[in-house]
Amino acid sequence: MAALIIGLIVVGAAAQRMAGLGFALLVAPFMTLLLGAHSGVLLVNVLGVISSALILPRVWRSIDWGMxxxxxxxxxxGSVLGAWLATLFSAAVMAVFVGAIVMVALGASLAISGNRFTTEPKAPRAAAGFLSGLTNALAGVGGPAISAYAVLTRWPQATFAATLQPYFILTGGTSVAAKLMLDPGGLPQTDWWFWIAVLLAVLGGIAAGERLLRLVTPTQVRRFVIILAFAGAAASLLRGLFDLFA
Structure with a gap:
């Protein structure tokens, strides 16, 4: 199991470096299958913070701090509310949430991609941030809400990808802190070497992502992330439904 988790982390970190998001989208659905909903989502939050923190220095100059x-x-x-709600549901219900949230959010962002707005209005920013924080805490995935906002408003890819790194550090860190306060034993029990392997996997994924950036376009990267995210979300959704009704 550890080898599979490390492999997922490498792929997720590579996608995060290329597209600005994708780590949680790729990893969260599979983590819930391997570790259970509560521990899996919390671990994804921790790993997402680590991944974004390591990417941050490379994109610092492109960050839109106002946004x-x-x-x-x-x-x-949204993160605080989501962390509280996450303590109220069973693992099966959380697995369904993880799968459904990813699938609905991604589907919506694709369906509305033809309608264009601007980044000037403040209310859509607030709504996107709140929904992203909520889903990040509840299901480990905060990217779809922000991604949908970026698609709608033509947010430039370079600035979008850069700004998401401090944003994911903030939302992930808030979710982790809130969850550990509510449930100090929420993280899965692992050996010390696991965290060293995780750090190396993230670094390896970032390095691979930087190399792949020279070979692919941002559009191709996003398509790849969406396909894998849909597959993982479907698996999580089906497992949760099976556990609920079995």
């Missing part, structure tokens, strides 16, 4: 402040402020509110 980050708006999204981040409301995402914190």
């Amino acid at each position: 980050f402040r708006w999204l981040g402020a409301f995402a914190v509110l």
